[in-house]
Amino acid sequence: MVLALAGAFLAANIAQSVLSNRNVALAFDDYRGTTPFPPGRLRLPVVLQALMTGLLVALAAVGGVQEEGLVLLVLDLPVAFGIPYVLLVPVRTFLLHSAGFSAVVLALLAAVGVPGGLLFGAFVSLVVVVLLVLVSARPSVWSLSVMWQAEEARDMQARLAVAEERLRFGRDMHDVLGRNLSVIALKSELAVELAQRGNPAAMDQMVEVQRIARASQQEVRDVVRGYREADLPTELMGAQGVLQAAGITVTVEGADGPAGIGAPAAVQ
Numbered sequence: 001m002v003l004a005l006a007g008a009f010l011a012a013n014i015a016q017s018v019l020s021n022r023n024v025a026l027a028f029d030d031y032r033g034t035t036p037f038p039p040g041r042l043r044l045p046v047v048l049q050a051l052m053t054g055l056l057v058a059l060a061a062v063g064g065v066q067e068e069g070l071v072l073l074v075l076d077l078p079v080a081f082g083i084p085y086v087l088l089v090p091v092r093t094f095l096l097h098s099a100g101f102s103a104v105v106l107a108l109l110a111a112v113g114v115p116g117g118l119l120f121g122a123f124v125s126l127v128v129v130v131l132l133v134l135v136s137a138r139p140s141v142w143s144l145s146v147m148w149q150a151e152e153a154r155d156m157q158a159r160l161a162v163a164e165e166r167l168r169f170g171r172d173m174h175d176v177l178g179r180n181l182s183v184i185a186l187k188s189e190l191a192v193e194l195a196q197r198g199n200p201a202a203m204d205q206m207v208e209v210q211r212i213a214r215a216s217q218q219e220v221r222d223v224v225r226g227y228r229e230a231d232l233p234t235e236l237m238g239a240q241g242v243l244q245a246a247g248i249t250v251t252v253e254g255a256d257g258p259a260g261i262g263a264p265a266a267v268q
Contacts, residue, residue, distance in 0.1 A: 020080040023042075031141055045080075045081050048081075061113070071122060078126070095134070183212050
């Protein structure tokens, strides 16, 4: 009889531990707020907890466990169930449920004739194990959650850095190619008109187109390598070149012409 009860208690304890290991990850996700814990997964652990409690009381009733053994079994009784459960409910709820469970266990042990000294030892064991589960599981999971959030923040920062670099690259490519291609188009049209009129200045315009094309190649290389930095004088000179190529007279005033025009770094 005693061996059968002890074997059943051991089997139920092992099954509870296996379920606890499977439920801890789900409870952690629920604690972090990523995935809700399926309520149905607590049904079998609750049944096993009740079964283990009944088997422990039966062992105490038939005298199948010594004094020290009873205290140790009581100490082990709520551990497997309590570790995932403490992550699923608020601390106040966990303490209230633990107090109710402890009261039931002590009442059943008293009903089967366990002496007062052992009941006090069982009470101390239940208090210790409940507090141990609480102070070990909750802070540990909180620390893991903080580290997880820090890792997610680093990943987000890396993605933002990549997106920012793509925007910078696209902006610089637009600034370089957009301006220079506009100048090339205007000067090419002007060269065609001059060539149709037999004006030798068409050759000068095509030479200028060739120079701008080569300069564009170098600027594109600089953008790709990340060496190019936009500055106000350079952009003004580029805009001046586009407007002049369109036949618009432009005057840029500054300390020493376009090169003398500057702006604070925050504006640039």
